[in-house]
Amino acid sequence: MTQRTWAALLAVPLFIALGLFTAVNPLPFVTYAPGLTLNVLGDSNGKPIIDVRGHRTYPDDGQLRMTTVSVTQRDAKLDLFTLMRTWFSRDEAVYPYQIQYGDSGSQQQDVQEGQVEMISSQDAAIAAAMRELGYHPKPVLEVLAVTPHMPADGKLRTRDVVRRFDGTRVTAATQLVKLIAKVPAGRAVPMTVDRKGKPVTVRIAPTEQDGHKLIGIRLGLGYTFPFDVKVNIDQDIGGPSAGLMFSLSIYDTLTPGSLTSGGRVAGTGTIDGQGRVGEIGGIQQKIVGARRDGAQLFLVPPANCPDALTSDHGSMRLAKAPTLEKAIAEVTAWGKNHDAKLPQCTASDRPAA
Known part of the structure; x- marks a missing residue:
């Protein structure tokens, strides 16, 4: 038997062993899947999500839905089979562990950071909505x-x-x-x-x-603030990406009529106290979750437009929302006429690096 044959015979079991080891052992990746969506104009645990004291409120039979992404936790062990199944899913995604969690940290720190971002986003959302109403927080x-x-x-x-x-x-x-x-x-x-x-x-x-x-x-x-506004949201939900939808819901709650004219609108985006909308992660999974829950219009931060365009949004319309002021105008126009012309996402919307 030649030396080449011996080498081939030895390489085959080593290759199989390496494949089996890779398949059953954890790999440095995380997965994204569509998470829950929540109508911010509705209730949570028997309380209105937008809770206002000291100012008249106006009920709305429409929906403004915040969206979320389900991300595998820091200590999750994902093998090759799980990652391959996710990779071929139309609605889910695989990302390097490093991008999501970096080199250090703990699950407890992740939870606390998410809660800090949520509190900050709520305060900025309230401030932005009040500025649209003529107040000066x-x-x-x-x-x-x-x-x-x-x-x-x-x-x-x-x-x-x-x-x-x-x-x-x-x-x-x-x-x-x-x-x-x-x-x-x-x-x-x-x-x-x-x-x-x-x-x-x-x-x-x-x-x-x-x-x-x-x-x-x-x-x-x-x-x-000149009066009390509280956002009652489950503490298990963290991060800053619901800011835009919080602001829209607060504005809608404090003004007569319905922004959506009874329709279902979803969206995402961070917001600052001046009403500027910022980029978020997991846009494709959020769009899938919104479509699954019956949304007819989805508000997209401009920087997320390229990824949003490749999402599975079906017949749900996508509208570019750079500011709270623009988002209010877009939702109002859509509520009156679902075929209204709205600012559309384009692949060139992402700012240059």
Whole structure:
């Protein structure tokens, strides 16, 4: 038997063993699938999702649906067979693990980050809607998250507005970091926040970790509003991508009539306090979920248009929504006439790199 024959005979079982090993062992990828969609004009757990106090509201029999993506968790073990099945699915997608989760982190951190983004997106959505109504929300420094088992735990709450620390008026997150660093070890100092419009003062003793003094909070941009608006959403839903649909629903709830004229509209997109709509992930899966749940029109952030055009949207119309103002006009026009001319997505909408 020749040397080449021996090599071939040896290579075959090695190739089979390698194939079997790859097939049954985890690979560094995640999967995206269409998630739930939710009518933000409706109820959640017996409460209106858009809960307004101090301003008249107007019921709407139409639907404005936020969309979600179901992503495999950080610690999920996906083998080759699972990934190949997803790869050939028309409605699902496979992405490198690195793109979704990076090099470090934990499931708990992922959940907290999603909740922080959700709180921030809700506040920006409320601010954007109020600006469209002629109000002028005032920016403030807000607590977006409190870390368990840290000094602020049990003393501060999400959406507390930071006012003073150890007697000094606080106007920026960087300023608060410097003030915390100056506190002597073991000393508790007063910190004043506004909680639901009332001042609250607590005493907090910073702790030191990796050479930095911390109290265990995440800060971000918040706003003060002329009346109360709350978004009641399941805490298991995180991220910033429902901002546009929150804003539309708040605006619709606070104005007479129905934006959709009783129709079903879905969409996605981050939003800032000025009403500008930003890019999101998983647009193709969100479009599939919206079509599955009966939406007739889908609002797309301009940067997501190229991917949206290749999605399985069927007869559901796609409209480009760069701002809240434009989205309101588009939904209103569509509600009056489903064949109305609307700004369309094009493959060139994505900004140049």
